[in-house]
Amino acid sequence: AGKPVEFRFSNSDNMPHNFAILRPGSLAEVGMLAESTARDADAMARQYIPRSDQILLASRLLQGGQVQALVFEVPTAPGVYPYVCTYPGHWRRMYGALYVVDNLEKYRADPVAYLAANPLPLKDDLLKFNTRSQEWKFADLVANVKPLPGGRAFEVGKELFKVANCVACHRLNNVGQEFGPDLAKLDPKKQTAEHILRSILEPSKQIDEKFASYVFVMESGKLITGMVVGEKPEAVEIVIDPLAKGKPTRLLTDEIESRQKSPVSMMPKGLLNRLSREEILDLIAYVVSRGNAKHPLFEAHHHGK
Template sequence: KDQLKLEDILRAVSLVSSADAKGSLFDRIATLVPTLAGSKGSSPLTQPGLKVDFYAPNPSNVARETLQAMTPSGTGVATTIVMDQPVLKTRDAFALMFTGHIAIDKPGKYTFFINSDDGSRFYLDGELLIDNDGLHGMVEKQGTVQLTAGLHAIIATYFDNGGGDGLTMSWNGPDMTKQEIPANVLVSAAEQTIQDLGIQAMMEVPGNDAAKTKLLASLLKERASVNTSLQSLSMIPTESWPKEQLGNLAEAALSYLASREPRERNSDQAQLALQLAEGVKTRLDAAGRTRFEKQLAEVVVPLIPLGTVRERMIYDRETIAVQAGRPVEFRLTNTDNMPHNFAIVLPSFMAEVGELAEATGRDPDAAARNFIPQSDKILVASKLVQPEQSDSIFFEVPKEPGIYPYVCTYPGHWRRMYGALYVVADLPAYETDSAAYLAANTLEMKDDLLKYLGRNTDWQLDDLKGDVMHLAHRANNFEVGQQLFKAAACIGCHKLNNQGNNIGPDLTKLPPEYSKVDVLEHLLNPSKKIDKKYQSNIIELTSGKVLTGLITEETGDAIKLIDNPATPEKVTTIPKTEIESRTLSEVSIMPKGVLNKLTREEIFDLLAYVLGGGDKKNALFEEHEHGK
């Protein structure tokens, strides 16, 4: 009872409207905080079980977004993911949402199974892993994912529409056969400690920045209520930190980061510690800053952002440099309108991995492995990142310097979407003068496609159309055109000379009314005129999810969609009741800028190869004699 009264008092500090009255409380709160019970260490507190919310009546689907928009009729704690829960108020026409974390002891590949009557879904680390939604009897579906050791966020949803019912979840993984998910691995965030409340009450009192900093620094030194202390320090202006506390704050930041596993050093809490470290650096003299930066470099895992370029099917960075033998974390953010992934490959093996990705892109397990081919030449890989989503990839950089390709292995992408990871022995020297460093430390570029990096001419029709009219009088090179048909990624979607795929229009059957300039314009601006047969649809679902793809069939009740033309057998059936809106995309599935990496002469060789139907005997490749 005494603790409950104290909690109420601490929470009430925020309700005090008078600044003077709040100020008079500071000394008492500051004296009290170190004596309160709090958390030790930097790990977040957890408690057994998952939060479970009960909803009635049930919605038509149990997408996470659908339930989050509703108000639960009851909330409780679930020890396992099953239908029978104390929170149930009825046995018909209801929905449940389980929220929390699953504790993974051994890293590796895990398969989750959800069996339900009626619908259910399972989300892992913010992504939908299993969709078993809809009206049906007991049906089991599964999803497979690669997991690291530690806590992973989960959400399981379920609804019963009446009649039969049931819900169970099971899993298998490293050294474990299929079994029900046990209670001891299901946890949720614990309530905040009373020391957390005390710190928050202290921060409600205006002023006293120096005293607050001193107290928070002492808590961090003792590793008490680390998370709340870091959050509170971020609210105090750096210039208000007492000079005599800079050493303690620096030690706290270094200690916190060193205590985390390397793959956790870019978490939200770790970012607060890094923010603290950056603040300390601004207050140190030159010599102190240099010493601290060296210490910080030993514990920081560089966070490297990597994006995609909309409509271009390329990454937004062609080259990245990293220190050999030191871990890094990539943050891939996809702003394109199609999915992408990211894989780092051993030097000289990008083509082998890319061709394997295409050869296995239609295998039954392709989607489950994120379209990453099974190869020992791949050092690390991301999930398949959907539009407007992101993924973090922790990477132990090899000790051997070299130029390591990174590439998207989603079917049809690898010949165009790639970059070069420079693994160097001395990153500061490389960043100071990369040309001088590479002159003194030769790194061999072993993958042919990487030689096109650095070229990026935004060719316009006016730049080229004058010379196109004289294409028949030019010494066109068949072999170069054939090679560029691969290098420019044309072969990924078009078939010519018995090479390539039948995803885009057949280039041997170009419309007779097309002139040379028309074909060139299509290469430069593929979205200017889109054949309806190859025009994508943008489908927005009632759950908020957006799908883009080609509609292959439509009935009164549903549509069938292919989201990747390279895998036409993988069809998604979408009930029309789940469609919020649908529009025709004005963006071609052929990316813009396919000629940007080519020189003027290479463009004409490629154009001749296309116009000549991939036939070496075509008149465009006859030898021309001039001056007669």
């Protein structure tokens, strides 16, 4: 606590990201503020960092491959300080925690014992999901959904639909965006627990043509990836990041050297890695039921959530 540290923020993704450290208990507040101000005229100029006194440190908006060094004076008050990407649509899944302790040497020697003796309360609900991380595979869970057992928790599934950031691209029960298939209108053949589970864990296995992305090679040598939302003889309009909610990017046909359909879905992998097996089943049940609390899957809820 109270000492300077340096963070080296590197963006290895193909989408823009920023990095902000917040005061304990402000993650949801800052995240919602980031969403509500994402369309403001000055959003890009302020690097999509919302104006808030809850933000202690903020980076620039880095494009893929860029790096920024940040010097931070660690607060003197011990606590769990959330950090987050506030680029539109990212905050619900791109976050973590900075633990500030009084005695770093004792903490490093035995973190579990130190925190047991010097507990740091979690003031941000999302950080409760930050304590676990497992790279779930389809094979790990498929036996649990064939068939999906009843007794699931509706309210847990409903909340996890937000926590897992499904709402950023999908709409269900009048909640969420429509940058991916409307989950309330899925083909009955796809409205199965097995199909939904595979679609979440392996998003690139089967990409809906309507939501496919394309890689454009420009005459300048620049590569641009996005979803085509409009096309005329003189230009192609694409959305580079559906979550940013900005105007489409216009590519002049004369400047396009080639374009190719991308085999990679714009839906990220790893959305379930912070969830337990039971939580995943609740989420799957919520989607299978189309958000219907009276669905048989939620009868005799028993697993103690």
